[in-house]
Amino acid sequence: MKKYQLDLIVVDNVMVGNSATLLTLTHSEPLPEMIAGQFAELQVDKAKVLLRRPISIHNVDKTTNTVEFLIQIVGEGTKELANLKKGDSLNVLLPLGNGFGYAGTTQSPLLIGGGVGVAPLLHLGKELKSRGITPTFLFGGRSKEHLLRLESFEAVGKVYVTTEDASLGEKGFVTNHSLLIDGDNYDKIFACGPTPMLKAVAAWAKEHEIACEVSLEHKMACGIGACLCCVENTEEGNVCVCKEGPVFSIDKLLWNN
Amino acid sequence: MEQLKTNIGNLQLKNPVMTASGTFGYGTEYADFFDIAKLGGILVKGTTLHRREGNPYPRMAETPSGMLNAVGLQNKGVDYFVENIYPTIKDIDTNIIVNVSGSCIDDYVQTAEIINHLDKIPAIELNISCPNVKQGGMAFGVTTQGASEVVKAVRRVYDKTLIVKLSPNVTDITEIAKAVEAQGADSVSLINTLLGMAIDSERRKPVLSTITGGLSGPAVKPIALRMVWQTYKAVKIPIVGIGGIMTAADAIEFLLAGATAIEVGTANFIDPAVCSKIVDGIADYLNRHNIPSVKDLIGALEV
Ligand SMILES: Cc1cc2nc3c(=O)[nH]c(=O)nc-3n(C[C@H](O)[C@H](O)[C@H](O)COP(=O)(O)OP(=O)(O)OC[C@H]3O[C@@H](n4cnc5c(N)ncnc54)[C@H](O)[C@@H]3O)c2cc1C
Ligand SMILES: Cc1cc2nc3c(=O)[nH]c(=O)nc-3n(C[C@H](O)[C@H](O)[C@H](O)COP(=O)(O)O)c2cc1C
Numbered sequence: 001m002k003k004y005q006l007d008l009i010v011v012d013n014v015m016v017g018n019s020a021t022l023l024t025l026t027h028s029e030p031l032p033e034m035i036a037g038q039f040a041e042l043q044v045d046k047a048k049v050l051l052r053r054p055i056s057i058h059n060v061d062k063t064t065n066t067v068e069f070l071i072q073i074v075g076e077g078t079k080e081l082a083n084l085k086k087g088d089s090l091n092v093l094l095p096l097g098n099g100f101g102y103a104g105t106t107q108s109p110l111l112i113g114g115g116v117g118v119a120p121l122l123h124l125g126k127e128l129k130s131r132g133i134t135p136t137f138l139f140g141g142r143s144k145e146h147l148l149r150l151e152s153f154e155a156v157g158k159v160y161v162t163t164e165d166a167s168l169g170e171k172g173f174v175t176n177h178s179l180l181i182d183g184d185n186y187d188k189i190f191a192c193g194p195t196p197m198l199k200a201v202a203a204w205a206k207e208h209e210i211a212c213e214v215s216l217e218h219k220m221a222c223g224i225g226a227c228l229c230c231v232e233n234t235e236e237g238n239v240c241v242c243k244e245g246p247v248f249s250i251d252k253l254l255w256n257n
Numbered sequence: 258m259e260q261l262k263t264n265i266g267n268l269q270l271k272n273p274v275m276t277a278s279g280t281f282g283y284g285t286e287y288a289d290f291f292d293i294a295k296l297g298g299i300l301v302k303g304t305t306l307h308r309r310e311g312n313p314y315p316r317m318a319e320t321p322s323g324m325l326n327a328v329g330l331q332n333k334g335v336d337y338f339v340e341n342i343y344p345t346i347k348d349i350d351t352n353i354i355v356n357v358s359g360s361c362i363d364d365y366v367q368t369a370e371i372i373n374h375l376d377k378i379p380a381i382e383l384n385i386s387c388p389n390v391k392q393g394g395m396a397f398g399v400t401t402q403g404a405s406e407v408v409k410a411v412r413r414v415y416d417k418t419l420i421v422k423l424s425p426n427v428t429d430i431t432e433i434a435k436a437v438e439a440q441g442a443d444s445v446s447l448i449n450t451l452l453g454m455a456i457d458s459e460r461r462k463p464v465l466s467t468i469t470g471g472l473s474g475p476a477v478k479p480i481a482l483r484m485v486w487q488t489y490k491a492v493k494i495p496i497v498g499i500g501g502i503m504t505a506a507d508a509i510e511f512l513l514a515g516a517t518a519i520e521v522g523t524a525n526f527i528d529p530a531v532c533s534k535i536v537d538g539i540a541d542y543l544n545r546h547n548i549p550s551v552k553d554l555i556g557a558l559e560v
């Protein structure tokens with residue numbers, strides 16, 4: 001897929017909860033096609049941080065020609081992105097990476113997200129729904145405040161949640177949820193979130209012999225496969241998460257559990 | 258654009274702007290963002306005799322105005338390059354230069370010999386910052402003796418343009434530059450990355466899997482400029498300036514300090530089309546200052 005470097009315009013930038021922002025961008029021309037699970041590299045003011053920040057495609061709206069990013073504020077770069085104002089210009093590289101393999105691979109998908117890892121699952125859920133497939137979402141967070149934009153997901157499919165402090169949904173981690181007691185309801189899992197969660201999900205999927213794709217969030221410099229900084233060790237040796245990923249079938253990974 | 262033309266010995270460049278090894282892949286990664294044939298040259302990824310997996314993740318740490326990397330020369334080896342990559346890049350209309358690395362002299366020699374046979378590779382850049390396994394892991398490039406030996410051996414088998422890339426992690430870079438000039442290097446390029454370190458205080462752990470790594474980006478530019486200037490006064494062979502170049506103005510600073518050409522590294526990560534802008538910016542500078550040729554800028558610093 002051709003990659004673009006575009007100066008996009010901020011349409012909206014609103015806080016979601018108290019530590020995340022929903023950034024909506026548009027372009028003077030039609031935005032390129034973006035597969036769910038792909039990401040963008042957003043330029044931050046060079047005086048603040050040197051490198052771009054990789055952020056997943058959260059939502060694409062063709063009627064308004066907009067793309068949305070759901071960004072957890074964790075440091076200087078994401079703070080700067082949260083400070084962008086309506087009308088500001090933002091230099092973006094997109095679409096990057098491979099994306100989820102959802103075309104024709106599933107009838108009853110389970111989309112599992114942890115924390116801000118829910119971000120790519122909205123675009124994925126909508127893509128599935130547009131193909132007549134209703135996704136089920138299972139989200140985990142430390143507490144209620146860490147579960148972002150639940151209402152947007154509820155418009156797409158059924159949403160189940162777990163929190164570590166029992167402030168919403170069932171108590172515990174996603175893999176403890178009662179939904180997973182009978183695993184046979186789903187034919188494919190798509191997951192994004194912190195690595196320990198992904199490893200637990202992968203182990204569960206293997207045990208139940210369910211196909212599973214996970215999206216990794218390694219630290220990146222270039223985002224386009226040039227620097228080899230973002231590698232994951234796989235069956236084929238070290239491969240770039242930004243280019244061969246960020247989505248991997250768990251069979252390719254050497255997580256041995 | 259006659260006024261941008263320059264040369265490193267016999268190697269003709271359409272302009273002095275090249276990309277630094279390890280930051281530009283094989284060039285094709287950037288083809289979506291600008292016409293890479295616009296470049297004076299492309300220094301492809303560090304290539305070794307045998308396949309190398311590189312270091313474990315994490316390999317990168319962002320630092321103030323810079324970054325540390327510990328990629329560890331991941332590449333599939335020179336044979337894979339010759340069979341699978343060379344055919345896909347050989348017809349790009351610019352100088353494709355292979356950056357050659359090794360952990361013993363024989364590795365460098367064999368790799369250089371293989372690349373010598375490739376018609377469309379007019380030059381190699383010898384990365385002598387690699388650890389010398391025979392000398393307890395100390396880099397070839399940090400002693401005049403180590404640098405001399407490897408250049409002498411490669412010079413015997415390689416007859417096209419031989420650029421030697423110098424490490425800044427030395428007491429006096431001019432001594433190394435003079436030593437490799439004496440062994441027949443056609444040019445020296447500098448600087449490679451500076452050895453650095455980053456710590457995550459919350460976790461009390463190093464950020465990189467290798468603990469230390471190579472610093473690059475705008476943070477290293479003043480050091481790189483100083484070293485180019487000192488080397489310019491010490492050797493007669495042309496110099497390729499590298500280190501923290503982000504803009505055309507940065508590139509021109511290196512030319513004024515004595516560089517004949519420059520390489521852009523880390524800046525490609527921030528703006529994948531930056532090299533195209535640097536080429537245009539240099540042309541614009543020459544026009545604004547009524548300078549007929551970019552060669553007139555080499556070492557033209559007024560002190
Ligand atoms: C392919 C991909 C998609 C991503 N999608 C999203 C998204 O949709 N929404 C979102 O909020 N974030 C996403 N991230 C993570 C995001 O890129 C980082 O949180 C961001 O770069 C941090 O920048 P900063 O300057 O604010 O923080 P920094 O100051 O750089 O770091 C602050 C803290 O966050 C940690 N951190 C930084 N980068 C990462 C990372 N990649 N993974 C784990 N920890 C990290 C640092 O170690 C540090 O502890 C994604 C990352 C990748 C690789
Ligand atoms: C991720 C990365 C990988 C690199 N790999 C190599 C390499 O394989 N061989 C080499 O000679 N230099 C390598 N370098 C060093 C660069 O070519 C360059 O000398 C250095 O980064 C300084 O320039 P800059 O500040 O413009 O990046 C690498 C640098 C980076 C950032």
Ligand code: FES
Nearest residue numbers: 221223225228242
């Ligand atoms: S971030 Fe540079 S190769 Fe992936």
